Amino acid sequence: MRKGVVFGIICILILSSFPLVGGGENYSNTISRKDRLDLIFDDIYDKMDDVNSQVECNLIFKEAVIELNKYGFLGYIDIKEVIKLVCCNDGSSYSISGKSSRTDFIGGLAVKFYELSNGRFKDVFILEGLTDTLFYLFYFMKHLGITRFPIGILSFYIDSWITFGKFSQDWEGGNEEWWPAEGWIKIVNPSGEVEAKYDYKFYGQIELIFEYGMDVNRIFSDLVGVKGFKGITIGDYYMGTAKIVDIGTNHPKLDWK
Numbered sequence: 001m002r003k004g005v006v007f008g009i010i011c012i013l014i015l016s017s018f019p020l021v022g023g024g025e026n027y028s029n030t031i032s033r034k035d036r037l038d039l040i041f042d043d044i045y046d047k048m049d050d051v052n053s054q055v056e057c058n059l060i061f062k063e064a065v066i067e068l069n070k071y072g073f074l075g076y077i078d079i080k081e082v083i084k085l086v087c088c089n090d091g092s093s094y095s096i097s098g099k100s101s102r103t104d105f106i107g108g109l110a111v112k113f114y115e116l117s118n119g120r121f122k123d124v125f126i127l128e129g130l131t132d133t134l135f136y137l138f139y140f141m142k143h144l145g146i147t148r149f150p151i152g153i154l155s156f157y158i159d160s161w162i163t164f165g166k167f168s169q170d171w172e173g174g175n176e177e178w179w180p181a182e183g184w185i186k187i188v189n190p191s192g193e194v195e196a197k198y199d200y201k202f203y204g205q206i207e208l209i210f211e212y213g214m215d216v217n218r219i220f221s222d223l224v225g226v227k228g229f230k231g232i233t234i235g236d237y238y239m240g241t242a243k244i245v246d247i248g249t250n251h252p253k254l255d256w257k
Contacts, residue, residue: 043063054095065086096188096239098237099236102166102181103181105162105229155233169218178251185197195245206226227243228244230242
């Protein structure tokens with residue numbers, strides 16, 4: 001995997017020498033738009049505490065999308081497509097919404113490369129190295145700002161992963177440091193029950209994914225807490241559905257991969 005990381009960093013350094021083009025419309029009145037966005041997601045925060053079914057949760061999300069469209073957050077995107085994206089329609093997914101720091105989204109294509117590198121192509125030197133490199137190439141793009149847009153710009157995610165918090169240790173496995181995601185997240189399970197709600201600090205519990213760091217003497221990892229995410233992000237806010245959710249307030253006990 002380290003070979004793939006090295007190749008990925010080289011590719012990123014090459015890409016970072018070229019200018020990046022913005023991904024959407026820019027709004028000058030960011031303060032008033034931020035306040036409006038806060039109000040919309042504050043409403044989601046309050047209402048998700050009282051749901052008893054996924055139908056009720058879908059209604060909350062639908063009303064929020066209508067408000068986002070009303071105030072221009074969706075731009076020219078079809079409101080029906082956004083509603084379809086964020087609502088649970090298969091009876092087997094979780095509904096989630098939140099706002100948190102140290103929270104990163106790994107796009108569906110990067111996820112596919114990661115699964116190939118650690119699954120079918122594991123220990124197949126050329127293919128494992130290639131898919132590992134491609135994963136980190138896409139994964140590192142978030143550090144270049146490619147997947148981070150100004151407030152008011154909506155981003156889509158399909159079959160994606162979400163990481164909550166970060167972890168670091170030295171190469172011998174000692175001197176651990178943990179940084180939680182900070183903010184809030186509400187989770188409604190496939191049965192329509194409020195499964196969990198976290199305020200302030202929490203960590204992903206599913207697995208650790210290596211992330212590059214400036215200190216060559218330490219390992220840095222992101223903590224995956226959601227898999228199969230389908231939904232939207234606007235600024236630090238997110239809303240949608242997920243196939244697997246495992247988030248907690250304690251440090252996860254997982255092996256670094």
